[in-house]
Amino acid sequence: MSTAREPQPAAPRTSSGPGRALVAVYGLFALAATARGVTQLVTQYAEAPLAYVLSLVAGIVYIVATVTLARGTATSRRVALVAVSVELVGVLTVGTLSLVDPEAFPRATVWSAYGSGYGFVPLVLPVLGLLWLRRTRPQPTSALDTSAPDSSPSSSSE
């Protein structure tokens, strides 16, 4: 941590300000999805193994995102970017599959139908997460304009 590049006072930490609320929502979904996955796997694994394993995977992704966003170090930012990206791909993939091929998902997961069972928060959350990570990224030297387009191709969120 200390060997990383200079601390940048301009960009807020991922756990600060609006990040506080974001981490709270992530924490809530970490609890909800993990508890749901564990309960379902323990009590009724045979009914829909794929859906239940996915619930648990989603829960773990939320846990990783919660912890890394709350820490906000250079390393944890990178892990958070991966977790939130996986989350976005997951909700889009599972959401689409659950509508196209409902038989693959006889039981709902947090990501089924793009998270409609949770007020579509699972669909909005990764988008907010990526925007927040972009907003809080360390600025090389003193960039005053925070809304300038990213010159490096490393973090395209599309």
Next chain:
Amino acid sequence: MIAALAYSVCALALVSMGWGLVTAVLDKPPGKAQLLYAAGLEVVVLVQSVIALVRLGAGFRPVELATTIGYLVGIVVLLPVAWFWANSERTRFSGVVLAVAAAAVAAMTFRLLVLWVAR
């Protein structure tokens, strides 16, 4: 679960949620009364979970036993964690944090009520 108690918890939680959003809009950290209110809500939530768990212990079996137990236990930790998280950096967003937890308490209580049907 007692229906009247559950609806009271929902109502109290929605007030807490609204309060959190109001202070966030007003750009203020949560005040003392607001934090005390959240603590009071937690007490009522605890009472509700204890009553329900005692009834489960006495032999009542709802449709989804495991889910019900998970909710009864999980709902108790939300407000304390949110309280700590909201107070460790006191800004307008502390109110949003409390609002998120309160909304979850209301939603979970309502879900518990729906699940509380004898098998």
